[in-house]
Amino acid sequence: MTASPTVLSALADGVLTLTLNRPEKLNSFNEEMHLALREGIQRAHDDPAVRAVLLTGAGRGFCAGQDLGDRDPRKGGPAPDLGHTLETFYNPTLRLIRSLEKPVVCAVNGVAAGAGANIAFACDIVLAAKSAKFIQAFAKIGLIPDAGGTWSLARILGEPRAKALALTAEPLPAEKAADWGLIWKAVEDDALMPEAQALAAQLAAGPTLGLGLTKRLIQDAATRTLDQQLDAERDCQQQAGRSADYAEGVTAFLEKRPARFSGK
Numbered sequence: 001m002t003a004s005p006t007v008l009s010a011l012a013d014g015v016l017t018l019t020l021n022r023p024e025k026l027n028s029f030n031e032e033m034h035l036a037l038r039e040g041i042q043r044a045h046d047d048p049a050v051r052a053v054l055l056t057g058a059g060r061g062f063c064a065g066q067d068l069g070d071r072d073p074r075k076g077g078p079a080p081d082l083g084h085t086l087e088t089f090y091n092p093t094l095r096l097i098r099s100l101e102k103p104v105v106c107a108v109n110g111v112a113a114g115a116g117a118n119i120a121f122a123c124d125i126v127l128a129a130k131s132a133k134f135i136q137a138f139a140k141i142g143l144i145p146d147a148g149g150t151w152s153l154a155r156i157l158g159e160p161r162a163k164a165l166a167l168t169a170e171p172l173p174a175e176k177a178a179d180w181g182l183i184w185k186a187v188e189d190d191a192l193m194p195e196a197q198a199l200a201a202q203l204a205a206g207p208t209l210g211l212g213l214t215k216r217l218i219q220d221a222a223t224r225t226l227d228q229q230l231d232a233e234r235d236c237q238q239q240a241g242r243s244a245d246y247a248e249g250v251t252a253f254l255e256k257r258p259a260r261f262s263g264k
C-alpha cells in the first residue's frame with residue numbers, strides 16, 4: 001500500500017481503494033486531502049489496470065466535509081472566496097468521479113456531513129454502515145449544499161425531501177437513506193467493508209467498457225429526450241458490440257462457463 005498522508009491508495013485485482021485518512025478530524029478536507037483524492041481519481045482515469053474504484057474513510061467517520069478549522073473567522077482578515085474554493089478543489093473532483101467511465105463504489109463507514117455526504121452521492125453505488133448518517137450540515141453554518149448537493153438531492157429525492165434535509169440539516173440515518181433511494185443499501189457495520197470490497201471486485205472483473213458506457217448513458221438520460229437517448233444507446237451498443245468482452249460474454253454463455261472479461 002502506498003500512502004500519501006491524507007488519502008491511502010491501494011490497487012489490487014483491478015480495484016483502486018482510496019481511503020480518506022484524517023480520522024482525527026473525521027476525514028474533513030484540507031487542501032492536501034483535496035489534491036490527494038483528485039490525484040487518486042485521476043489515476044483511475046489514466047491507468048488501465050484500474051477497473052473499479054472503492055472510496056471509503058478511515059476511522060469512525062466517512063467525511064465531515066470541509067475542515068472548518070482551515071478558515072477560522074476569529075482570526076480576522078477578509079471574507080474567504082468560497083466560490084474559488086469550490087472551483088479549485090471540489091468541483092474538479094466531482095467532475096472526475098462523474099466522468100470516470102469505470103464504476104465507483106462508495107463505502108460510507110460513518111458520518112458523512114456537508115460536502116462529505118454529497119461526494120458520496122456522486123459515486124455510482126453507495127453502501128453505508130447502518131450506524132452511518134448523512135447530514136446536510138451547511139444550513140448550520142450559513143452555506144448552501146455544495147459538491148453537487150442541490151443537484152443530487154433534488155434529482156434523487158425530489159424537492160420536498162431535498163429541501164427539508166438541506167434547510168434543517170437533520171441527520172438522515174443510513175437505513176432511511178436507502179429506503180429513500182439516496183443510496184444503494186445499508187448493511188451491518190461489520191459487513192460494510194467485506195460487502196463493498198466484494199462488489200468492487202465483481203465490478204473490476206466485469207466488462208469495463210460496457211459498464212463505463214452504461215454509467216455514462218444513465219447519467220446523460222436526465223438531460224435527453226427518449227429519442228436522443230435511443231440514438232445514444234444505439235451508438236454505445238455499437239461500440240460495446242465490437243468489444244472483446246462482448247465476444248467473451250457470449251462465448252462463455254454458449255460454452256456454459258463463467259466469462260473471463262479483460263475490460264476491453
Ligand code: LHQ
Nearest residue numbers: 024025026028064065066067068069082085113114115137
Ligand atoms: C472537524 C470537522 C470539520 C474540522 C469534525 N472540520 N474539524 C465548506 C467551506 C468552504 C468551501 C466550500 O465547501 C464547504 C463544504 C462543506 O463541507 S461545509 C460543511 C462542513 N462540515 C460541517 O459543518 C460538519 C461539522 N462537523 C460536525 O457537525 C460534527 O463533527 C459531525 C456531526 C460531523 C460529527 O459529530 P460527532 O460525531 O459528535 O464528532 P465531533 O463533532 O466530536 O468531531 C470529532 C472531531 O472531528 C472533533 O475534533 P476534536 O479535536 O474536538 O476531537 C471535531 O472538531 C472534528 N471535526 N468535523 N468539518
